[in-house]
Each structure stands twice: as C-alpha cells, then as structure tokens.
Amino acid sequence: MGLLSASIVIPFVAAFIIMAIPRDRVDVAKWVAVAAAFATVVITTYTFVNYDYTAGGFQFVERYAWIDSLGVSVHLGIDGISAPLMLLTGIVIFCGVFASWYITDRLQEFFFFLFVLVTGVFGVFASVDGFILFFFYELAVIPMYPLIAIWGSTRKEYGAMKLTLYLVAGSVLIWTALVGVWAASGTNSFDLEVLSTVKFEPWVQTVFFAFFMIGFGVLGGLWPFHTWSPDGHAAAPTAVSMLHAGVLMKLGAYGIIRLGMLLLPEGAKVWLPVLIAVATINVVYGAIAALSQKDFKYLIGYSSVSHCGYVLMGIGTMTVIGVNGAVLQMFSHGIMTALFFLLVGSVYDNAHTRDLREFGGIAKVAPKIAIFFAFAGLAGLGLPGLSGFVAEFMVLTGAFLSYPLLGILGIIAVAITAVYVLRMLAIVFFGPLNPKWTELPDARRAEVFAMAILAFFLVFLGVYPAPFVRVITSGVAPLLQRIVGA
Amino acid sequence: MNFWLFLPEFLAIALAFAIFGVDLVTPRHRKNMLAWGGAVGLLLVTVATVALWGNNVKLYDGLFYVDAFAIIFKVFSLLVAVFVILSSIDHASRFLSHLGEYYGLIVMSTVGMMLMVSAGEMITAFVALELVSFSFYVLSSYDKTNPKSNEAGIKYIIIGAFSSALMLYGMSLVYAAARTTTFEGIFAALSSFGTDLGLVLGIVLILAGLGFKVSAVPFHMWAPDVYEGSPTPITAFLSVASKAAGFVLLVRLLTMAFMPSLDMWRTLMAVLAVATMTVGNLAALKQVNIKRLLAYSSIAQAGYVMVGLAALSPTSPLAGNAIMLHLIGYGFSNLAAFVCVIVYQNLTGKEDISDYAGLSRRAPFVALAMLMSLFSLAGMPFFVGFVSKFYLFTAAASEGMVWLALVAIFNSFISLYYYLQVVKQMYVRAPSEAGPLPIPVLINGILVILIIAVSIAGIYPEPLLKAISAASQLLLL
Numbered sequence: 001m002g003l004l005s006a007s008i009v010i011p012f013v014a015a016f017i018i019m020a021i022p023r024d025r026v027d028v029a030k031w032v033a034v035a036a037a038f039a040t041v042v043i044t045t046y047t048f049v050n051y052d053y054t055a056g057g058f059q060f061v062e063r064y065a066w067i068d069s070l071g072v073s074v075h076l077g078i079d080g081i082s083a084p085l086m087l088l089t090g091i092v093i094f095c096g097v098f099a100s101w102y103i104t105d106r107l108q109e110f111f112f113f114l115f116v117l118v119t120g121v122f123g124v125f126a127s128v129d130g131f132i133l134f135f136f137y138e139l140a141v142i143p144m145y146p147l148i149a150i151w152g153s154t155r156k157e158y159g160a161m162k163l164t165l166y167l168v169a170g171s172v173l174i175w176t177a178l179v180g181v182w183a184a185s186g187t188n189s190f191d192l193e194v195l196s197t198v199k200f201e202p203w204v205q206t207v208f209f210a211f212f213m214i215g216f217g218v219l220g221g222l223w224p225f226h227t228w229s230p231d232g233h234a235a236a237p238t239a240v241s242m243l244h245a246g247v248l249m250k251l252g253a254y255g256i257i258r259l260g261m262l263l264l265p266e267g268a269k270v271w272l273p274v275l276i277a278v279a280t281i282n283v284v285y286g287a288i289a290a291l292s293q294k295d296f297k298y299l300i301g302y303s304s305v306s307h308c309g310y311v312l313m314g315i316g317t318m319t320v321i322g323v324n325g326a327v328l329q330m331f332s333h334g335i336m337t338a339l340f341f342l343l344v345g346s347v348y349d350n351a352h353t354r355d356l357r358e359f360g361g362i363a364k365v366a367p368k369i370a371i372f373f374a375f376a377g378l379a380g381l382g383l384p385g386l387s388g389f390v391a392e393f394m395v396l397t398g399a400f401l402s403y404p405l406l407g408i409l410g411i412i413a414v415a416i417t418a419v420y421v422l423r424m425l426a427i428v429f430f431g432p433l434n435p436k437w438t439e440l441p442d443a444r445r446a447e448v449f450a451m452a453i454l455a456f457f458l459v460f461l462g463v464y465p466a467p468f469v470r471v472i473t474s475g476v477a478p479l480l481q482r483i484v485g486a
Numbered sequence: 487m488n489f490w491l492f493l494p495e496f497l498a499i500a501l502a503f504a505i506f507g508v509d510l511v512t513p514r515h516r517k518n519m520l521a522w523g524g525a526v527g528l529l530l531v532t533v534a535t536v537a538l539w540g541n542n543v544k545l546y547d548g549l550f551y552v553d554a555f556a557i558i559f560k561v562f563s564l565l566v567a568v569f570v571i572l573s574s575i576d577h578a579s580r581f582l583s584h585l586g587e588y589y590g591l592i593v594m595s596t597v598g599m600m601l602m603v604s605a606g607e608m609i610t611a612f613v614a615l616e617l618v619s620f621s622f623y624v625l626s627s628y629d630k631t632n633p634k635s636n637e638a639g640i641k642y643i644i645i646g647a648f649s650s651a652l653m654l655y656g657m658s659l660v661y662a663a664a665r666t667t668t669f670e671g672i673f674a675a676l677s678s679f680g681t682d683l684g685l686v687l688g689i690v691l692i693l694a695g696l697g698f699k700v701s702a703v704p705f706h707m708w709a710p711d712v713y714e715g716s717p718t719p720i721t722a723f724l725s726v727a728s729k730a731a732g733f734v735l736l737v738r739l740l741t742m743a744f745m746p747s748l749d750m751w752r753t754l755m756a757v758l759a760v761a762t763m764t765v766g767n768l769a770a771l772k773q774v775n776i777k778r779l780l781a782y783s784s785i786a787q788a789g790y791v792m793v794g795l796a797a798l799s800p801t802s803p804l805a806g807n808a809i810m811l812h813l814i815g816y817g818f819s820n821l822a823a824f825v826c827v828i829v830y831q832n833l834t835g836k837e838d839i840s841d842y843a844g845l846s847r848r849a850p851f852v853a854l855a856m857l858m859s860l861f862s863l864a865g866m867p868f869f870v871g872f873v874s875k876f877y878l879f880t881a882a883a884s885e886g887m888v889w890l891a892l893v894a895i896f897n898s899f900i901s902l903y904y905y906l907q908v909v910k911q912m913y914v915r916a917p918s919e920a921g922p923l924p925i926p927v928l929i930n931g932i933l934v935i936l937i938i939a940v941s942i943a944g945i946y947p948e949p950l951l952k953a954i955s956a957a958s959q960l961l962l963l
Contacts (some may be wrong), residue, residue: 065948066948067873067877067947067948067951068948069803069804069807069951069955070804070876070877070880131876134867134876135867135868135872136867138866138867138872139866139867139868142861142866142867145906145909146909146913146914149910149913149914150913150914156914157910157914161903161906161910164902164906165899165902165903168899168902169899171899172892172895172896172898172899175876175879175895176879176888176891176892176895179876179879179880179882179883179888179891179895180883180888180891182880182883182884183880183883183884183886183888
C-alpha cells in the first residue's frame, strides 16, 4: 500500500476500530484517534517535504483498477496544489481530536463520523480520477449531517439539514458536469490525466465549467450560495467546525481548480472573471456582515466567508501570483479558522454563552485563550509576520495585475476585517473584567496543545513561506499556462 | 432436449407443492418448519441455478432462454425470496394465519419470476407474469383482520387485471403486425418493414401494461396503498423481486424485440422516467408512514431504472450494465430497509416514521442497518447505490441525454431529504420509551448479510459487474 492510500485507509479503519471499543473504555478510543490522526500528520508531512517541486506533476502515484467498463480506476497522486492541502488536513484533524477531548456523549460515534469525513477529504485531495474524486467528495459531505444534528448546539437540526441539502445540491451540478465531460470526451475514462489531454468543444467547456464553478462554489462559500455556512458552523460542534471551515470549504475551491481549470481551460477563461467579481462581493460582504454579528460563532462564520472569498478571488485573477496566493490562503485560513473555532468552542464550553456583549476583560482570567485569540485575529487581518499577510498580499497583488478596482475593494475589506477583529478582541478580552466571569476557567490542557500547534503554523508560514510557495508554484504555473495560453 | 436446463423451475414447483402438502399434516405450533423448509429448499434451487452458469441456450425456437441474463435474475429472485421467508417467520406467526399457503405462495411467485426472466416470447411472458401477479394478489390481502390489507388485495387485483388486459391487447396488435409472438421474430419484422400505427399502439400498450407492474408513472397509483396495506414482508418482496422481474422483462422486450424502433420509444421512456422519478420523490417528501415512504421511494427508484431503459442502445452495454446493477443494488438495500421495518413492527406494532425516534439507542444495530440501506438508496458513496446511480447517469450521458442525467441527479438529491428524516428520527431524537429492544438473532443475521453485500458491492463492484457484463453483452446486436 502506498503512502497516499495509507492516508485514506488509516482514518477509515480507525473509525471502525473506535466503534468496536467497549463503551466503558472511552479513553482507549481517544488514544486510538490520536494515533490515527498523528499517523496521517506524519504521512502528509513526509509527502509534502519530499515532493519534488522541480519535477512537478503528480507524484506518489498509485493506481488500482476498479470499474473497467466505465474507465474508473483508483488513481491517486498529489501535485504542488494538493500536497500542502493534504498536510493541512492532517494538522487540522490532529488538533480536532484534541479539541473533542472533553466530549462525553457518545464520543466513539462522534469519532467514527469524524474519521469517515476525514477519509473523504484525504481522498478528494489525493484523487486523480473524476469518479473517485466525487466518491470521496460525497463521503466527506454526508457525515456532516449526523455530526451536527446529534452533537451540535444552536438550532442544530436546522443547521445540519440546511448545510447537507445545500452541499448536496451543489454536488448535483458537479455530478452532472462530470458525467457530461466524460460523455463529451469520447475517451471512456474518468482519469483526469487522460481527460486533461482532450480538447473539448467551446460550448461544452463553457457550460460545464459553470456547473463546476457553481457546484464547487457552494462548498467554497461562494456568494450567494454561502448562506449554509454561518448557520452550519454556528450549529456544529467545535471539531466539526474546525474541519469544515478549515478544510472542507477548501475542497470547494480545490474542485474548481482540479476539475474546472484542469479539464476545461477555455471555459475557465470565460468564467473566471465572473468568479473574481463575485468573490470580491464575498470578501466585502462577509467582512461587513461579520461586523454586525453578536454571536461569536456567527462572526467567525462570516469571517470565513470573507476569507474564503480571497481564495476564490486569487483563483479568478488568472495570474501565477494570484493563484499561488489562493492556495496559500487555503492553507493559512485553514489553520487560522481552525484555531478560531477551537478558541470559541473552548470559551463556550466554559461560559455557555457566545454573545459578545456578555463578556468583557476575560483576558485577565483566561490569558491563554486571549493570547491565542489575538494570534488568530491578527493573522486574520493580515498582520505581517503571520500567514494571513503573505497569502492575502499575493492574492491582492494578483488582483491588481488583472482587475485593479477589485484589488482596491479587497484592500478595503482588509480594513473592515481589522475593525471587526480588533473590536471583538477589545469587547471580549480587554477592558474591565465583567464580574460575571471572575471564575471562568482557562483553556484545558488538550485544547492548549492543539492551539499551540495551530499558532505555530500561523507563525511559520508568515515568517518562512518559501517552502510552501515553491511547492505550490510547481502545481499552479503549468495549470495557468494552459488557461492563459488557451 | 436438455431437461436439466429446467431443473431449477421443476425443483421450485415441487417445493411449492411440498409446502402445501406438508402443511396439511403440520400442527399449528410447528408451522415455522415450513418456512425453514422453504428457505432451505430455495437455497438448493439456487445452487441448481448457479450450476447452469455458462449456458447460453435458446429453447423451443425462442420461447425460453437460459442465458447469463436469466440466470443472474433467477438467482436474485431466489435469494430475495429466501430472505423474505426468513424475515416473515416472526411476522407471520404474530399477525397471519394459513401459514402453509403463505410460504407456498411465496415460492410459487418465485417460480413465476424465474419463468418471467427467461421468457423469450410474449405468451410465455404473459403466463409467467400472471403467475407472479396472482400469487401476489392473494399474498397482499393475507392479513385478513386488517382492513388495509383487504383493500390492498382488491385494489391490486382490479388494477392488475386491467393492466394485464391492456398488455394482452397490445400483444395481439403486435402479433397482428409481426405475425409471430417470439421476441426475435418481432425484431425481424420491425427491422424489415418498420412501424405502422397498429404496431406502435401495440408497443405502447405492452409498455403500459408492464408499466403498471413496475409502478411507473402514470401507472403507479396502486402502489402506495398496496404497499402500505400488505403484510410488510410481502411489501418487501413486491417492491424488490416483482419489480426486478418486471424490469428484466422490459429489458428483454426493448432490446430483443423492439430495438429497431428505438427512436420511437426512447423519448417516451425518457419522459416517463422523469415523471416517475419526480412524482415518486415529491410525494415521498410528505409521508408520515414508513411503508408509504418506502413505497414512493420505490416508485422513484423505478424511475432511475427507466433512465437506464431510455439509454438502452444496440451497441453499448453501459445501460444494460447499469440497469442490472441498480436492480440488484436497490433490491438488497430496499430489502434491508424493509427487514428493519418488519422487526420494529413485530416488536412495537408501529409503522410511523416518528415512531422510530431514538432507535439508535434502543436497537443500535438495526438503526445502523437502516441508516446504511437508506444511504445506499440515496446514492451515497461506499454503498452500491452510489455506483449503480453513477453508472445509470453515465449511461444516459453516453447516449447524448445529459439533460436526463441532470434531472435524475437532481431527483436523487431531493430523495436525500426524506431519507434523512428517518435518520434524524433514529439518531437525533430521543426515544419515547427507554430500554433496549430484543432483536431476534435471525433478523440480525439477515441484516448483517444484506449490509455486507450492499457495502462490498459499493467498494468492490467488479466481480458483480463481470457477471453482469456477460449478461449485457448478450443483449447487444
């Protein structure tokens, strides 16, 4: 078994092992979860570090025949774009396990669904076959329903159903486009490397790229299909929000790149200007909406909509630096939002409220939470030295190269981001201590461990992004050449 | 004349009569023996059928085919019947009487299905169809004390007789034009002189008659009431095996008999498919009774198979593969769902969706089996339903009907909502009574086998697909 299939099989098998453990030995289940998540971190770090960025292309390739009559094979491989995203998934699930350390109700079932979800995510990033990619995509979406509906909080049934229906509705478009592309190719194969060599007719490209763009855009939080996101994230339990906003939403943007841009370059050329325009709305609207939120989680949710907008914006610039920035933003925002949701979850578990106005000065009693919140917030508003700056700078540079007006709007959004982040920090953590919270406990050990890991990556990426950018460029550059040259 | 080719049917008929006979000397409290005898007997018949694999024989100048296509679905019908009989044991002894005839009729109906999938000629097909139908007319009204069951039986027999009459009239018209009743003969006649009004009318009437059988729209009206009223094991049998046999006959008709007129019936089939999926899914959204929900879900699933029928082509085996895979996959998934309904009804007598609240706490394994079978029906990956639906949509797209694939995929999405309602009740809501439910070992065993089958076929479908491809190759020109 190769490394990539291991990264898919390990969480899947772990899910079943965890379910099989007797209910009175939950601690064993927790350590199995840690072991499995750690294994995926090791594997994904190895594949990322050993990815040969000078050679480019798909590496660590594995191929197993599956359904010959349809031309489907389990074809796995990572390139410069998916390698860092695999690493992101490993890091977030590892931290997610620790974020769930203190759940008491049916923890084993929770880990079961969580690890099935993670299997799906690893599968999508590692797939080089359209059928398999969609297989893992649906596998990642479906566990969201039980995870939110059973272990969630605010209006969990509504949030869970809304999220699931929206995402599956998006996948309707993806599925249709996939089947349509297969039929139009005449190659009887779903293999992406085969399909990428086919020159599709212009109308096929235009129609199906739009399907991919909107279908994946729903998951990526593209306005106006983003409305599932704030409700879904607010309702979801902490680890689920971390994984979802941190990793799953990146699947959306990744899908646009991997299926849309790779297979249908001419269609991409037609629609990417539309994408960047709408993404700019995402960025600005998300920031303004975040400004008016009173619930912590909704604020972070809209912040995610805004930051995911940067990803889509970067893709839409059709410049190497822009798309590089987009992928880097996927990684950076993934870490950042995972940290945000972890922190909010920690506060909520202790305070049992998420209303911003009820807090005040809790940095005095919960310094660890305050410090990490400051980290995440400053990364979010793009403070140099943290990862957010590098990614957003690259995206906005790309935007200025192609659509200067949108670049300006993007920068205005950064300013608005600064307002809501700093305001949130001020209202909740600093200022006089609200007497209600003098007994508020600080973050617990497992949570602090996870927070530290995430914060480390925020700093690392902000100070030394070169290893990431090198790898990402090797994937992005050839892709863009096809589109811009097309 | 190689009579060994008929051995499975002979054995099955002998088994049915044996059950009828032994029933006369079996005391009341030993009736379950008949069920076990029936199940074991059917398994032996299955072995005899599998032993025929590799044959590709046309008997009596095209009356009867023993080929891969027939063998696969004979085995399918037999296995489904075994599961139905075994899951009936508890249900029948609680709710029904005259158990000997009950089990005997199930076997008889299976014989009819075995004949239907082999039929190569219109009258043979009709007689086999009637054998199946008559058995079901009686079986659906078996719960004599339940007025809904009586109503189900009456509705089914009246509508069934009407549809048989339609089909027979259509057959006579086709015979008048083609001068022969064998499928091959009709094919030759259609190729040589094309279609005239009588032929068109005949084909449409035959399709209408069979449409009743498989609960296609607009011939589906009987299905929800009959499914709800019949004893639940019979509902399961009806929704899975009878539907599959009907579709197999339709596939044979369309590929072996009516293929030269492809342009005439392809669009019609596509439109009917859209209507069937849409009506089935939209109506299911509002259901409160689980049997009615599964009934409308079955109607929608028939719609997906009809997408495959619309994609049938003389040169490409994809649609044939897809239809067969979907019938088998849907069959086992639906059967698993019904077994869960049966056991819950046995223990609590309830069949409303809201009654399933908290099942995950009271009977975790049954809830899990129900979850997996519903996800398979919804087309979620890791289960066979995903692969079979993907196959169907790809087949439709390969014949230039991407619009049909889009409608079908959209319908699949709608169906997720009502399947999730059941999941929500089982996993999210709290149970109205606490305490674990005592699930019989037999039911657990059946569910294990079914969900393993559904999962394995979803992860590693290639062995099944190889067998299916052998069959679909035979249907090409």
